[in-house]
Amino acid sequence: MNPGNAIGEQTDLDDGDGTGIASPARLRRLAIVWSETEPCASHEIVTLRFAAARLAALLGLEYDDAQAGAGEGDATYYLPMFTLTREEADARGIVMESQLWGGIVPHGFVATKLVSHPPWGRPEAxxxxxxxxxxxxxxxxxxxxxxARDDAWQAGKALLQDGAVRLKWPFARGGGGQAMVRDQHELSAWLDAANDSLFPGGLVVERHLESAKTYSVGSSSLPGYDIAYWGEQHNVLDPSGSEVYGGSALTVVRGSFPSALAAGSDVVRAIVAANAYDRLVRGAYGVVASRRNYDVIVGVDARGDRHLGVLEQSWRFGGASMAEVFALEWFSRNPGSNSVAAETGESYGDEPLPEGAVLYCHGDAESPRKYARIIPYGC
Structure with a gap:
């Protein structure tokens, strides 16, 4: 595996000094933002509103569940559902990371999986x-x-020489919008069934790993708080039988990543990879982000070669965010505590909730049931 294991290499994910961003006196209210052009599922809006109410209470801000309008001024702290483009941020007067829990990118594709890989094909595409x-x-x-479709075919054929390949629509979330192909026949059939009009928006063609584990690695800066975290994700089956995101169990610490993590472990390698990815992508595109979350996978390919790599970034409210909110509340109530375990969970069944879980989205036949909790010690 390529990434090194020097823990000192990855503290860049925490730009602060561990003391937190001073709460600006000008902030008066918290407002939510969701895209007017991209569809939002009802369960996503329910989740965003639940988190916004708790964050507003934590930060001492006014809140109502209406979407923020344009040009509300610098007294508003924003919680966006999506990574904002610079144009969307400018319309709301957002010029720095201390005004939002999320991120700002110069172009929409920068917030997607597309920046994780070099291009295949003609520059004009x-x-x-x-x-x-x-x-x-x-x-x-x-x-x-x-x-372009032909570029997807050529790139897929090249990768299939070493085993199965995953095809990913870049704007999909929560593990959706993916397919695995094992040979050229399956690749051709998938491409034939795809809507060619979608290809100009981009497609990721990527090595498939077996026996894989996915880590969540990230950091957040909010007024008065800086945190860093790492942990594992798990998947569940949705009603169609597809494997999708099912939650994250995180270790959350105040400030930056501790230096006492076990050198050489996959967790440390995941943190190093996430930090390096963060530095490269944000530096190349001038990304502004107060929430930075990275999915890092480790597993073996069809040839038995082991890989560890960043799958994608999240500079927005995401699947692990509610665990971060619960951890922030814990630190507020327990000023002497420097670490806590927190998790989010999503499922489509009716199994009993774990101890201490708060159900914030009941779900239905099409959308997941969601909960978050502080994990009791010993569990």
Whole structure:
């Protein structure tokens, strides 16, 4: 595996000094934002509103569940559902990370899986603003970003020489919008069934790993708080039988990552990879982000070669966010505590909830049931 294991290399995920961002006196209210062009599922809006109410109480801000309008001024702290483009941020007067829990990118594709891989194909097919990020291949899986059907076919054929391949629509969330193909026949059938009009938006063609484990690694800066965290994700089956995101169990600490993590462990390698990816992508595109979450996978391919790499970034409210909210509340109530275990869970069944879980989305036949909790010691 490529990433090193020097724990000192990865503290860049925490830009602060561990003391937190001073709460600006000008902040008066918290407002939520969801995209007016991208569809939002009802369970996502329910989750966002639940988190917003708790964050507003934690930060001492006013809150109502209406979406924020444009030009509300610098007295508003924003909680967006999506990573904002610079144009969307400017319309709301957001110029710095201390005004939102989320991120700002110059182009929409920068917030997606597309920046995780070098392009395959003709330069004219690439979106405006595309940049090649030298060295990113060291911290991701073998793969390519493509913007035309023929390029997807050629890139897929090349990767299939070493085993199964995953095809990923870049704007999908929670593990959705993916397919695995094992040979050229399956690749051709998938491409034939795909809507060709979607290809200009991009597609990721990536090595498939067996016996894989996915880590969540990240940090958040909010007024008065800086935290860092790491932990494992788990998947569940949705009503269609597809494997999707099922939650994250995290260790959350005040400030930055501790230096006492076990050197050489996959957790440390995941943190190092996430930090390097963060530095490369944010540096290349000038990303502003107060919440930075990275999915890092480790597993073996069909040839038995072991890989560890960053799958994607999340500079927005995401699947692990409610665990972060619960951890922030814990630190507020327990000023002497420097670490806590917290988790989120999503499922489509009616099994009993774990001890201490708070159910904030009941779900239905099409959407998941969601909960979050502080994990009691010993569990």
């Amino acid at each position: 690439m979106p405006e603003g595309w940049k090649h990020i030298a060295g990113i291949e060291k911290y991701t899986l073998p793969g390519y970003s493509v913007f």
